[in-house]
Amino acid sequence: MSFTVPANLExxxxxxxTHYPVKRAxxxxxxxxxxxxxxxxxxxxxxxxxxxxxxQPINVYELVTFYPMLRQQPMGKYQIxxxxxxxxxxxxxxxxxxxxxxxxxxxxxxxxxxxxxDGKFTVEFVECLASCGTAPVMMVNDDFHExxxxxxxxxxxxxxx
Amino acid sequence: xxxxxxxxxxxxxxxxxKIKVKVDGxxxxxxxxxxxxxxxxxxxxxxxxxxxxxxxxPHYCYHPKLPIAGNCRMCLVEFGTxxxxxxxxxxxxxxxxxxxxxxPRPAIACATPVSPGMEIYSNTPGVKQMREGVLEFLLINHxxxxxxxxxxxxxxxxEYSVDYGxxxxxxxxxxxxxxxxxxxxxxxxxxxxxCILCTRCIxxxxxxxxxxxxxxxxxxxxxxxxxxxxxxxxxxxxxNTVDICPVGALTSKDFRFQMRVWFLKETKSVCTSCATGCxxxxxxxxxxxxxxxxxxxxxxxxxxxxxxxxxxxKWIGRExxxxxxxxxxxxxxxxxxxxxxxxxxxAELLKKTPAGSVxxxxxxxxxxxxxWLISKLKAKxxxxxxxxxxxxxxxxxxxxxxxxxxxxxxxLTGIAANLMGANLPxxxxxxxxxxxKTLIVFGEDVTRHGMGADLLGKLETLIVSDIxxxxxxxxxHYLLPGCAHAEKRxxxxxxxxxxxxxxxxxxPPGDARPEWEFLHDLVCNVTGQDGFLxxxxxxxxxxxxxxxxxxxxxxxxxxxxxTVKI
Numbered sequence: 001m002s003f004t005v006p007a008n009l010e011x012x013x014x015x016x017x018t019h020y021p022v023k024r025a026x027x028x029x030x031x032x033x034x035x036x037x038x039x040x041x042x043x044x045x046x047x048x049x050x051x052x053x054x055x056q057p058i059n060v061y062e063l064v065t066f067y068p069m070l071r072q073q074p075m076g077k078y079q080i081x082x083x084x085x086x087x088x089x090x091x092x093x094x095x096x097x098x099x100x101x102x103x104x105x106x107x108x109x110x111x112x113x114x115x116x117x118d119g120k121f122t123v124e125f126v127e128c129l130a131s132c133g134t135a136p137v138m139m140v141n142d143d144f145h146e147x148x149x150x151x152x153x154x155x156x157x158x159x160x161x
Numbered sequence: 162x163x164x165x166x167x168x169x170x171x172x173x174x175x176x177x178x179k180i181k182v183k184v185d186g187x188x189x190x191x192x193x194x195x196x197x198x199x200x201x202x203x204x205x206x207x208x209x210x211x212x213x214x215x216x217x218x219p220h221y222c223y224h225p226k227l228p229i230a231g232n233c234r235m236c237l238v239e240f241g242t243x244x245x246x247x248x249x250x251x252x253x254x255x256x257x258x259x260x261x262x263x264x265p266r267p268a269i270a271c272a273t274p275v276s277p278g279m280e281i282y283s284n285t286p287g288v289k290q291m292r293e294g295v296l297e298f299l300l301i302n303h304x305x306x307x308x309x310x311x312x313x314x315x316x317x318x319x320e321y322s323v324d325y326g327x328x329x330x331x332x333x334x335x336x337x338x339x340x341x342x343x344x345x346x347x348x349x350x351x352x353x354x355x356c357i358l359c360t361r362c363i364x365x366x367x368x369x370x371x372x373x374x375x376x377x378x379x380x381x382x383x384x385x386x387x388x389x390x391x392x393x394x395x396x397x398x399x400x401n402t403v404d405i406c407p408v409g410a411l412t413s414k415d416f417r418f419q420m421r422v423w424f425l426k427e428t429k430s431v432c433t434s435c436a437t438g439c440x441x442x443x444x445x446x447x448x449x450x451x452x453x454x455x456x457x458x459x460x461x462x463x464x465x466x467x468x469x470x471x472x473x474x475k476w477i478g479r480e481x482x483x484x485x486x487x488x489x490x491x492x493x494x495x496x497x498x499x500x501x502x503x504x505x506x507x508a509e510l511l512k513k514t515p516a517g518s519v520x521x522x523x524x525x526x527x528x529x530x531x532x533w534l535i536s537k538l539k540a541k542x543x544x545x546x547x548x549x550x551x552x553x554x555x556x557x558x559x560x561x562x563x564x565x566x567x568x569x570x571x572x573l574t575g576i577a578a579n580l581m582g583a584n585l586p587x588x589x590x591x592x593x594x595x596x597x598k599t600l601i602v603f604g605e606d607v608t609r610h611g612m613g614a615d616l617l618g619k620l621e622t623l624i625v626s627d628i629x630x631x632x633x634x635x636x637x638h639y640l641l642p643g644c645a646h647a648e649k650r651x652x653x654x655x656x657x658x659x660x661x662x663x664x665x666x667x668x669p670p671g672d673a674r675p676e677w678e679f680l681h682d683l684v685c686n687v688t689g690q691d692g693f694l695x696x697x698x699x700x701x702x703x704x705x706x707x708x709x710x711x712x713x714x715x716x717x718x719x720x721x722x723x724t725v726k727i
Binding site for chain 2: 043055056057058059061062065066
């Protein structure tokens with residue numbers, strides 16, 4: 001499998017590295033840049049990053065597995081993130097999550113992000129989105145939605161083309 | 162006799178200031194600085210002070226020869242420091258002693274430096290509660306599969322459970338399950354459910370072995386020790402991680418499920434795989450050796466040893482070991498000869514040999530005592546002698562390029578030529594031109610060193626002692642079965658000139674006898690000089706005779722050995 005980093009991304013990463021006193025310190029920013037471009041971080045990307053930063057692959061792999069927002073699998077075109085911290089949990093976040101999963105044919109009880117077979121949607125729980133007064137809240141990619149009823153949820157999904 | 166000559170040529174360490182601290186009410190003096198894992202002087206920690214006070218502080222992640230991690234929290238202790246008034250002067254009690262104020266919070270003893278006047282409390286009810294709490298947390302996801310765990314019997318979780326464990330678990334939730342039987346590398350098997358995430362193995366392989374191969378992935382209760390997917394954990398020091406793993410997470414594939422550790426007899430010995438001479442413990446039961454583990458000796462190997470040396474023991478128990486004495490007569494009769502008849506015959510033969518007609522090739526794998534006894538024969542017979550050099554690859558940590566465990570012993574006793582192996586061509590030439598008629602070989606297959614079967618066929622007498630059969634033993638007129646180091650006592654002199662003794666772990670097979678024993682008989686028969694029948698006496702006699710060893714005694718060299726000038 002070929003993993004190639006385009007020249008402009010590599011130039012951006014090289015510049016990023018210069019912002020830190022030691023190469024290792026740039027690890028997270030380099031991973032962000034890679035995820036921004038590819039959408040996820042493959043094993044080849046981990047190895048490429050390790051080589052770039054003069055580290056062992058395990059050092060980068062530790063980071064990638066630690067942060068849930070660093071993706072180890074390709075994600076859907078639309079990433080539905082349902083908040084499940086206390087207020088939202090009380091406000092029906094679990095029901096909302098289940099509603100999405102049932103609507104999109106996903107397993108509501110599986111651990112971690114669930115992606116539809118066609119690669120269009122990913123549904124997952126996230127922690128506090130900082131809008132406890134309007135629970136339950138959720139995000140679709142970078143768009144924020146408050147007080148999401150099941151009807152509103154259907155409408156949101158409908159708008160995703 | 163009391164002052165064994167140690168030529169450890171380290172510069173005298175600079176005097177380190179002492180400070181007074183109290184451990185559980187007892188005042189002791191500790192150095193302000195102590196060498197850390199890398200030998201660098203760092204402020205003395207509470208756990209080191211407690212060790213000096215002979216107070217045991219339970220711990221998992223702390224290891225004196227590894228960088229401090231401070232993650233297991235088992236070594237939490239309470240402490241107090243002298244109180245200072247607003248004038249920065251110590252506040253005194255009514256009786257004039259400094260007032261010590263107990264810290265409201267505990268501290269981890271492994272990473273907290275001591276200060277003058279500090280008081281460490283390691284046996285308070287609070288400390289006991291903390292240890293119980295830490296242990297309870299560590300056991301939450303632990304599989305409790307002690308009955309089939311290889312670590313059972315030498316497991317810190319078990320030991321501290323005896324001291325601080327609860328009789329019943331309060332945990333009713335389902336346990337987190339993690340990978341089992343993970344094939345981490347060619348010699349290591351990992352059980353992630355047993356792992357307590359102390360990171361000793363990670364620090365060892367990164368900082369000691371120099372192979373940053375292990376890490377902890379995922380987070381929270383899903384934390385999992387692993388190597389990078391698809392990458393084997395296969396450096397030459399991996400098995401040390403099994404030793405330092407405080408629980409049964411990392412196990413040796415070689416030792417796994419072979420023997421319960423409490424049935425093993427542990428015998429102090431020395432590794433023979435190279436000239437470093439790492440100190441080891443041989444774990445054996447009845448006649449079988451099950452494992453080698455490193456025995457800490459900071460002058461040689463610290464607490465480590467290489468994987469190659471550790472696993473190089475199976476030849477000792479091989480089925481085809483030489484177990485019978487052979488003489489020309491017994492060969493014809495097809496029956497083994499007796500030791501006494503063979504040794505008498507050999508002595509008679511040797512006594513008749515003209516000076517210069519005998520050559521001796523004795524391996525630098527023989528012990529100091531054996532080589533010295535052989536040197537007595539050499540002197541009496543006017544023989545030429547040498548050993549076989551065994552150079553290979555070394556590394557920067559422990560492995561020496563010299564694969565003979567006793568090169569220096571062969572040099573000190575005068576058996577080896579100054580340049581080891583330089584006499585071998587002369588011996589070949591001597592046999593070829595008929596000058597050398599008798600060859601005595603100890604522990605080498607000389608057919609691999611320029612003396613083919615046709616050349617050896619020209620000899621009148623070929624006397625061979627060895628442990629395993631080879632082309633030379635097949636041609637021998639007299640064959641004397643010898644012992645592996647694990648089957649006898651003796652000493653080796655390592656590459657730095659450290660004379661180290663090893664003890665007997667198992668019985669030799671069949672009629673095999675320690676070489677020094679039958680050499681003693683032979684030397685007595687040939688030279689008429691009686692020696693000592695015990696290894697202690699023999700060693701002391703040798704130490705008197707060999708100038709480099711003068712002043713050493715068997716008792717005096719202790720378990721850790723003594724370095725002599727080479």
